[in-house]
Amino acid sequence: MRKETWDTLKEAFLDNKYGSRILLTTRDKSVASHADPSCFSYRLRLRTKDESWDLFTQMVPQPQLSQDLKRQAEKLVRRCGGLPLSIFSIGYLLSGKKVTTGELSRALEHINPYQTPWIDNWETNRKDLSPNLGKCLSHFAQFPKDSEISAKRLVALWVAEEFVQKTDKPLESVAKQNLKHLIECNLVQELERKHNGKVLSCGLPSALQELWSRPDSTLTPDQRLPYYFVQMDTISSQRHGDKPGKEIGDFLRMGIASGHLLHLEVLDLEHIFRPHLPRSIGRLTRLKYLGLRWTYLEEIPSSIGNLVNLQTLDLKHTYIHTLPGSIWKLQNLQNLFMNGIYRSRFAPQQRRNFLDHLRGNLLQNLEVLWGAFMDNDSPLKDALKLLKNLRKLELAFQLDLSQQNELAKSLVELNHIQTLKLKSVDEMGRPKDIDSNHLSGLINLSDLYLFGRLLKPSIIVNITGLPQSLTELTLSASQLSNDPLPELEKFYNLKSLSFYSGSYIGKRMVCSNGGFRQLLFLKFFLLHELEEWTVEEQAMPNLKRLEIRSCKRLKVPFGLGNLKSVREFKIEDMPEEFKTSIEKKTKELNWGEGDVAIFTDNIY
Numbered sequence: 001m002r003k004e005t006w007d008t009l010k011e012a013f014l015d016n017k018y019g020s021r022i023l024l025t026t027r028d029k030s031v032a033s034h035a036d037p038s039c040f041s042y043r044l045r046l047r048t049k050d051e052s053w054d055l056f057t058q059m060v061p062q063p064q065l066s067q068d069l070k071r072q073a074e075k076l077v078r079r080c081g082g083l084p085l086s087i088f089s090i091g092y093l094l095s096g097k098k099v100t101t102g103e104l105s106r107a108l109e110h111i112n113p114y115q116t117p118w119i120d121n122w123e124t125n126r127k128d129l130s131p132n133l134g135k136c137l138s139h140f141a142q143f144p145k146d147s148e149i150s151a152k153r154l155v156a157l158w159v160a161e162e163f164v165q166k167t168d169k170p171l172e173s174v175a176k177q178n179l180k181h182l183i184e185c186n187l188v189q190e191l192e193r194k195h196n197g198k199v200l201s202c203g204l205p206s207a208l209q210e211l212w213s214r215p216d217s218t219l220t221p222d223q224r225l226p227y228y229f230v231q232m233d234t235i236s237s238q239r240h241g242d243k244p245g246k247e248i249g250d251f252l253r254m255g256i257a258s259g260h261l262l263h264l265e266v267l268d269l270e271h272i273f274r275p276h277l278p279r280s281i282g283r284l285t286r287l288k289y290l291g292l293r294w295t296y297l298e299e300i301p302s303s304i305g306n307l308v309n310l311q312t313l314d315l316k317h318t319y320i321h322t323l324p325g326s327i328w329k330l331q332n333l334q335n336l337f338m339n340g341i342y343r344s345r346f347a348p349q350q351r352r353n354f355l356d357h358l359r360g361n362l363l364q365n366l367e368v369l370w371g372a373f374m375d376n377d378s379p380l381k382d383a384l385k386l387l388k389n390l391r392k393l394e395l396a397f398q399l400d401l402s403q404q405n406e407l408a409k410s411l412v413e414l415n416h417i418q419t420l421k422l423k424s425v426d427e428m429g430r431p432k433d434i435d436s437n438h439l440s441g442l443i444n445l446s447d448l449y450l451f452g453r454l455l456k457p458s459i460i461v462n463i464t465g466l467p468q469s470l471t472e473l474t475l476s477a478s479q480l481s482n483d484p485l486p487e488l489e490k491f492y493n494l495k496s497l498s499f500y501s502g503s504y505i506g507k508r509m510v511c512s513n514g515g516f517r518q519l520l521f522l523k524f525f526l527l528h529e530l531e532e533w534t535v536e537e538q539a540m541p542n543l544k545r546l547e548i549r550s551c552k553r554l555k556v557p558f559g560l561g562n563l564k565s566v567r568e569f570k571i572e573d574m575p576e577e578f579k580t581s582i583e584k585k586t587k588e589l590n591w592g593e594g595d596v597a598i599f600t601d602n603i604y
Contacts, residue, residue, distance in 0.1 A: 249276025
């Protein structure tokens with residue numbers, strides 16, 4: 001609908017505040033504000049990866065699909081870019097038919113990037129894009145088509161590339177806001193998100209990418225993306241074997257020696273198999289972002305300590321066991337991602353000299369330290385309490401109880417910590433005792449993950465052991481024998497609660513009347529002893545998502561119908577009897593016919 005159309009029609013609708021309501025739908029947001037400047041305008045968003053698949057399987061039941069056909073169908077749905085109209089279109093084409101490779105190929109031909117919704121949406125939004133937003137959007141051209149990109153990675157790259165406008169807010173916050181804006185404009189598809197709404201991964205709808213890049217596009221030159229948009233599949237494609245790593249090493253070595261790469265600010269080698277990093281990489285002193293995730297590198301040169309402007313160093317999914325001691329020289333480093341699975345650690349230091357160096361405020365700007373390992377020889381034992389700006393910390397440790405007590409004292413001094421993941425393990429990676437009784441002093445802590453046998457389970461019986469600021473709590477291998485729910489429901493801000501393997505070894509759990517009033521997400525996973533779960537009236541009145549996985553002894557929860565706000569119920573790896581009983585019970589409750597999406601591993 002256009003403005004002129006509404007102006008013609010509006011005379012037929014009396015504005016007397018009585019009678020029926022009018023729902024106006026339009027692809028042009030200016031029409032909505034023109035019709036009623038004071039009205040609430042709701043922007044329909046693109047669907048996520050899971051939501052898109054859910055829409056598709058409502059029309060094409062998944063039992064028809066073999067594993068190979070399912071992969072092809074998922075690719076087909078991904079090509080719809082989260083646009084419900086496109087998903088329903090291919091669903092109608094396949095509905096009632098036997099799904100074959102040929103039918104899926106024919107459906108793929110009906111996905112037209114030049115559909116009116118895509119052209120209209122781009123035409124509506126392009127004039128509102130600021131130069132900085134345009135650069136952020138253009139950056140998606142650096143990734144292979146249909147890529148699923150980590151939101152964290154994008155934010156760090158945009159900050160390093162200086163695509164983010166400088167304001168009085170932290171650059172990372174502005175970058176996140178830019179991503180949110182592009183998603184709200186349906187120019188970027190949110191592919192995966194947490195239960196709290198946080199974007200985990202995203203991508204550019206393939207239809208938009210084709211619309212901008214094809215030479216035969218119906219768009220005029222000024223309607224195309226006015227910055228930079230070309231296919232980068234050849235440069236950005238994943239390559240395997242030894243040769244790509246050597247080629248990258250030769251390229252870097254020659255580029256640095258010739259001086260052509262000395263102004264480089266971003267070096268992202270994600271998924272390049274073991275790139276050879278020359279010692280001369282230390283000459284790239286303007287580098288702000290070094291991405292080595294999924295490279296399986298075994299070491300990095302000590303000259304990395306010369307990268308004085310480095311802000312992000314990503315070493316996740318590498319085989320780097322020990323970081324060079326020069327890492328402590330990176331005074332501008334803000335994000336350090338290490339490989340926690342491989343016990344990535346800081347190199348041991350001579351304690352006296354090291355402490356003298358630390359008094360020079362080394363790594364003083366570090367905000368994220370993720371995947372680090374600490375044992376008795378780790379210099380991090382002395383350094384941790386000096387990293388005053390840490391906001392997110394994931395730490396695995398192999399320490400005795402007296403050493404854990406010292407660690408707890410260091411943690412309490414980190415006043416800005418918001419996300420904390422602690423794992424107490426032995427030399428084989430198995431859970432050990434964990435002392436978490438000092439965490440109540442972390443007044444800004446909102447997200448806590450604890451792995452290990454709780455030294456004094458009384459922290460669950462006595463909530464003074466944990467901060468009241470918690471909104472997300474995950475327990476794993478805690479070995480709790482008493483039902484923790486009666487005490488945990490006193491955390492009035494809690495919105496997410498997950499019980500992982502071995503966290504609770506009792507047989508019964510009860511959510512009492514009026515408990516967990518803010519809880520949105522609840523998960524039970526690998527609770528082998530759990531048999532009964534009771535939900536009393538008015539318990540968890542705002543729960544939106546419930547997951548039950550691999551709890552083989554659990555019977556159908558008593559009082560399931562009291563969860564009146566649930567919108568998604570996922571069941572995986574449960575006995576057939578449980579799934580059959582749940583299906584029967586949810587039919588009695590009219591779940592699955594209304595607003596509740598029910599997933600079992602039969603159809604999901």
